[in-house]
Amino acid sequence: MKTWKERQHSFDLEDRNKAAMTGLVFDIQRFAVHDGGGIRTLVFFKGCPLSCKWCQNPESMSSRPEIMRIPHFCIGCVKCVTECPEKAIHFKEDGSVKIDRDSCSLCGACVEKCYAGSMTIVGRYMTVDEVMEVVERDRLFYSTSKGGVTFSGGEPTLQSEFLISALKEAHSRGLHTAIETCAHTSSEIFAAVIEHTDLILTDIKHMDPARHKELTGVSNEQILKNLKMAADKGKTLRIRVPLIPGCNDSPENISATAAFVGSLGSAVEGLDILPYHRLGEPKWAQLDREYPLHGVVPLKREDVFYMKELAERSVHNVTIGG
């Protein structure tokens, strides 16, 4: 079976039909250490119902595979140009490259010939077995570190059937399961997903429904409802608050968030404050998209610690960084 790395060397859109059920995955990261306790394998699902301005994985937003180009890996061999049957890739005089994304048929010819790894397609259609093959490889580390598998995204519940099947499979193999979810999905789906989930990692981006819609494209009502349901069912929750300057970092919002989290009671294992960082920004450019938060400066250390203090008034286990 191909390793995750080897899968990146070619692309075949037909892979989505290779089995009754495949999921679209854009990365599998081994040795993830901030996503659910212990050493974990993080499976990133592609596609998200939200469109947060600060998204650190913009390649996860679309539910389709897409071209992503890392300009400084390019060695100028121009094979991508000559191999493209749609003539969708153009080298300009100044050395920059223009991709006509509308013409791209996702045939994968450019990826196959780009040995330097500059031209990539993000997203691979995989079966649950293929995902589990990678996950299983670190089984020993899970047992020595109390780790496991975390399904992240994008939004994993957007591919709910695939997710539930993967969670069930992981459980049947005795692995600890976690999901990283925005919780924006129907109550039915959420209930079905969390049945096979040991730990729910979930973001609360803003407490005000209107502001939430402005920042992410959707309201927060269904999200908060789902979280309450999970708490009522006695599931373990870890709440994460991405702290984004000028978006959700007012003391009022943080206090309101913490108060809500506190109201969920003992289901909440802890609250992680995730300070804004700019690590996602280059990836927006690599997808030819404009970064909505360009120029936003990360918060000062002392401001982050102040927010932590505020949150600690309502929640007992607050960490910075997850």
Add this chain to the structure above:
Amino acid sequence: MTKNPPIMAIPQLVGPSDRIKRVLDRFMDAAPAICTERAVLITESYKETEGQPMPARRAAALDKILSGMSIFIQDDELLVGNQCSMPRSAPIFPEFSCKWVEEELDRLEKRTADVFLISEDAKVKLRSAFEYWDGKTTNEIASQLMPAESLEAHNDVVYTVGNYFYNGVGHISADYSKILNCGLNAVIASAKKELGKIDFTDPEQLTKMHFLKSVITANKAVIKFTKRFAKLAKEMASSCKDKERKAELLEISRICNKVPAAPAETFQEALQSFWFIHLVIQIESNGHSISPMRFDQYMNPFYKADSISTEKAQEMLDLLWVKFSELNKVRDESSTMAFAGYPMFMNLIVGGMKRDGSDATNDMSFLVLQAGANTKLYAPSLSVRIHEGTPDILYKKAAELSRMGMGYPAYYNDRVIVPALLARGLDREDARDYGIIGCVEPQVGGKTEGWHDAAFFNMAKVIELCLNDGVDKRTGKQIGPKSGKLKDFKNFEDLMASYTAQIAHFVRLMAAADNAVDMTHGKHCPLPFLSSLVEDCIAEGRSLQEGGAHYNFTGPQGVGVANAGDSLAAIKKLVFDDKKLTADELCEALETDFEGKEDLRQMLLNRAPKYGNDNDYADEIAKEAALIYCNEVNRYTNPRGGKFQPGLYPASANVPLGSVVTATPDGRKAWTPLADGVSPISGCDTCGPTASVLSVAKLDHEIASNGTLLNQKFHPSAIEGEKGLENLKSITETYFQNGGFHVQYNVISRETLEDAQSNPEEYKGLVVRVAGYSAFFTALDESLQNDIIARTEQTF
């Protein structure tokens, strides 16, 4: 196995005292210089003893050096004993080699690594002393003894036997426990007893007589040397106005009158006795890697029996750590490429199992790790042994130290090393009692002449030769057997046959080269003092160099396992399996160092499976490449009646060995460094540390009983917080459960990230770990990389 008793709590540990801070400041200010005293004294002595038996000459020389060299006691010192006329200065050992010293005298101050100050007066003295040594050094004698083909392959850098060819051997541990508990007077008594049994009419026993007499002379010389310090301390006390310091000096004087001649009783006596022994070994010879070994095991009883406070004991240990760092050695300029940073490789190990198999962790284990944290010095090299019964608190303390980013402690796996040593013929209890020599080489201390750093074997050069019918593409010379060209090979099996033929040929030449050097040390440079501290030299009446030790080995290292494995894997995959490349295309690209063929190089780098990603295709080939080397080494024996045993580690020889190898099919450019130890090639392990260690664990570490080395790097974000310590433990534990031998951790610093910006290819696997985020460092743009660099040493 004995059940482990419940472990005590970590003793209350204390930070560096004010005295230590002062001593450390003084140490940092001391500039290494060349000291001529030893060179001058030994030359005079050799002139005086012409014609005498060699052991007698060596003992007389040691006596002359120890009686004539300058001694001093520095402010704040509680443990005394100096190697040279100035702290951090290096003595010269002309008896091993001195031509290079003479040639490089004017460059010592100017070279880029390991600079030594030297006065014009010193140069004159040395030049005059060196005149005597022309043709007499072990280096010159050994090169006469060596088969011409062996010397040629050494000069072509298919291997290098440089270490012992130009220097003393070192790489040993004395029986410190015995000396602390019995004293040198007991060593003299046992030599006298053996001498009493000698039958002079038996020619063999006549040789023994000379050796035993040299043991007595050497040990008496050491006792005289230590009494010089007793006298000096007393004189200094008499003129000392400070009452406290005066008392300290009087105590030093009392102790130096007592040890190491007599058994030590207090903790300070034990440390002082240890230090004198450890010091004199490094005046007698310049062989580096003199290992204190299981210091916690032999030192803890003295600590526990003493009423000394933890603070005072910690301060004494910290002072000892500075003394370790004051020892120095000058190496030739090309060796400083391989051994930069004035390293002495004095490996000190804690934990593991006792001789009966139960857990050996004790209070001293923790005090030792704390001394590493308090002094942050590069000596001694700290190591920790791990077995099933290792207590969590020791694991945790070690992980905290690892996270400080100094590269120590190194972790060793009892589960692999004990059986590996058993397979080499050690007794069960001796195998359990192992410690580490130098970089990663296990031996039982006080009983072994292991010759652990016998050679570095260039596995990447063999790749070049096995593709080109034995022709060295750097020089155009036919140096290896005619094993065929890549285009002649029909399949991967043909290629492997060529690789095996080249390995077999050059391992054989290397064994002959090593044995020639070995015989030269035996005949021309026996070390009576060191020999008297290792079993069975006195009982056998033979020096270490002539095979007097209980266990004897020769350990040459294979370097570039990952380069060999990945090169073979790339050819198998791209030429034989997928036929994406022809043999001619590949060989032409290699010959021109990929000139105009960057896309082909990228194919080799990114489309061939790489060792270090938990990918069986590549890992199995790397394993096979290493095994072929190890099996060949296992065939040979040395002149001391011992066997050869392979290791897979480079010290830093991966740099000079790489500098003679043309481009290789793993995508490596010509003349660049080889991979480090059994570590994957930098930048080729892109699946994270778990995949990396699982790959490395697939090698057969037990057969490489001279040691394997794995360096694992982490960005601070990966190991922050309490759970970061747990994760480090989990990596070590899982690697060891899978059969790993050694691992050490480096924490990526600002400088490393800056290097990653300039050399992205070597850091392709580098990930800054943030919750729920996916990307490699090198895929980020420059401004963001700068941002990460600026924040890297500040984690929340």
